[in-house]
Amino acid sequence: MIRPSTLFWTLLVAASGYAMFQVKYEVAQLDDELARVNRQIGNGREAIRVLNAEWSYLNQPTRLDQLTKRHLNLGPIQTSQIGRLDTLPRRSPTPPAAAVAAAAPSLTPSLPATAPQLSSNAIGARP
C-alpha cells in the first residue's frame, strides 16, 4: 500500500518534471525568437549602414553643385545680399488712417520707399 506522503512526493516530482520541461520548451522558443530578432537587428543595421553610405554618396558636393546649376536659379551669396535686422527701417507704429485707407486697395507694403536695396536683391537669386 502506498503511504500518503509517498504519493504526495511522487505527484510533486511528476508536476515539477512537467513544469521543468514546459519551461525548457518555452526557453527554447524564446531562444529562437531572440535569434530571429537579433538577425533582424543585424540586417537592419546593415541596411542602415548601406543607406547611410548611399546618402553620403548622393550628397557629394560635386553632384549637388551640378544638380543646383541644372535645376535651380541659385548662386553663391554675395555680400550685398546679406543685411542686418537693425538696418531695416522701422514700420511706423500707428499709420494714419488715411494712409492705411490709401494703401489698402493697391495692397502696397507698408515699408517706406526708403527701404534699402534688400528687397530688390531677392535672397539667393543669381545676379
Added chain:
Amino acid sequence: MKPRDDNPCRPRHFKPGPCAPAALDSPAQQSLETSQTRLVIAGALFALAFLVIALRLVEVAGFKAGESRLARGHGVEKALASRADIVDRNGVLLATTLAAPSLYANPKQIQQNQDPRRIAQKIASVLADLNESEVYAKLTSDKSFVWLKRHLTPSEEFAVNRLGIPGLMFQSEERRVYPKGSLAAHVVGFVGIDDKGLAGIERGFDEVLRDRREPVELSLDTRLQYILRDEILRQIADFHAEGGMGLIMDVQTGEVLALVSLPDFDPNSPGTANEKTIFDRVTLGTYEMGSTFKIFNTAMALETHAATLASSFDATNPIHIAGFTIHDDHPQRRWLTVPEIFQYSSNIGSVKMALEAGTERQRDFLGRLGLLKTPAFELPEVAAPLVPAPWHTINTMTVAFGHGISVSPLQMATAVSAVVNGGVLHRATIIKHQPGSSVAGQQVMSPRTSEDMRRLLRLVVERGTGKQVHAPGYLVGGKTGTAEKVAAGRYERKGLLSSFVGAFPITDPRFLVMISIDEPHGNKQSFGFATGGWTAAPAVGRVVQRMAPLMGIQPVDEDSPEIRRSLMVDSLTPQGRTLAAN
C-alpha cells in the same frame, strides 16, 4: 504498517539503541561509530549543495540580472562592421565598411542541371562589367569552385538572387567604401586588400579604427573641403598649372577644416593612383615659400625690437653678396618704412630687417613658431623641414624673404595662425576639438606684435600686392608669395610656386585660408602674370566669400570709421618716425 523492530541492537543512525551501554572498545562498535560520523558529514555536505542550488534557483528566477546577462551574450554585435567609420566634424560619412558579398559558382552543379550558355548570358545581363564569354568559360571549366565577381553592391546581390540559379553562391565579405570619393582623399587615405590602413587617417589611426565602435570624428568640414577644392581646380585649369594645394584652419584651435592637394586620387580604387596623385603636398611636400615668409620676418623684427612700425630701411639699391643679387619685384628705389616693405614685398628691405635682428634671434624666433622641426600631426605623411645648416649670414638674408628654407604648407599655416591670433601657437590637428574643452597653446609672441601684424596683413590686401582678393565685407588680411622652384639645384624663372595666405576677419581672426598654385602660367585675365597676387589671391577671395556665410560670419562695412581706425597703420614720414623711435 510499520515493521516491528525486533532487534534491539539494530544499527541506528541518530539514536543510540536501547541495547546500550555499548562497549566502545569492541571493534564492531568502533566501526559503527566511524560510519555514523561519516554519514553525518556526507549528509551535511549534500544539504549544503542543495542549499546552494536552491539559492541559485531563487536568484535566477527571482531577479532580472541573470536574464539580461544571458540575453546580451547573443551576438547582435557580431553584425557590426570590423572597422569604425570616419566622419567629418558635422557627422558626414567619409569612410565606412559595408558587407560586400562575393559571387562564386560551382560549375559541376551548373553543368548537371542547366545550360551554361544561358546562365552565362543571364549573369552578364545583370552584372554589367562581366564579359559573357568569360563567364561561360568559367562555368564550363572542370572545377567545383570559381569566383565570378568579388565585392558586389547590394543591388547587384539582389539582382543575382532574383535570377534564382542553383549553383551560384555568395561568400560574405566586407569592403571599405569612401562615399565622397576623391574629395578628402589625402586626409582619409585608403586601406589595402586585407583592410589594413595604408595612408592618411586610415593608416595613422589604424589601431583605433580596428578597436573602436564609435566613428572617428575629423576636424574636416566637407562643405569647406569642396569649396576649397573647387576653387583650386578652377585656378589650375585657368592658369594651366601642374597642381595646387590649400588649407583652411581654425586659428583659435589649430583644427584643419579643409586640406586639398591636387591632383588627387579616388580612395575607392587606390590601384589607379600613382606617385604624383598620392603625394600629399600640404603635409608631405616642403617648399621654399617665398614672400609669405616675410610675415615671420616682420613679426620677428617687431617682436625682438629690431624695428618698429615706424623704422625705415634703405631699399634703393639691390644687394650684391657672394655672387648673388637680391633685388625687388616691385622696386621703389628709396627708403621704405616697415609697413611699406611689407606692402610692396620688398626683398631688400626684408633682408636689412633680418640683418638688424641678427642670425641668432631669427633662428630662435622661427624655432618658436615650430618651423625648424618636424610638426606633430595625426597623418603619417609628415615631412621634416629643410633648414640651413650651418646658418650663415647669407642664410639669414635669404630666409628673410623665404628662400633657402623649405617648410610644409601645414607648418606655414600653423605658424601664420599663431601670428594673427594674438601670438598663441596651437598644434595643428585633423581631429575634431570637442567644444567647451580648452585648447593647449603656447604664447610665442606678444599680443601687441600680433596686432601690428594684423594691420600690416590688411594693408597688403587693401593697398599692396594682395589687391586681387575680392571679398568685400569680410576684412581679409594676408600676404602673397611667389617662389621660384628649385629644379636640379638651380632656381627656375618659369617654374613658380604662387601662394597667398590670408586670415579673416582680420580684426578678430577666426579662419586662415592658404592656397598655393604649382607652376601657373599667366593668362589674359591676369595680364600674363603668374604671381601669387594674381593666381592664388583671387581664389582665396572667392573661398572666403563662399565660406563666410556658411560659418556665420557677418560682413561689415569696411569703410566705417571704427574699422578704419582699428586697422590704421601709422604712416608718418619715415624720417620723422625713425628719429622718434630712436
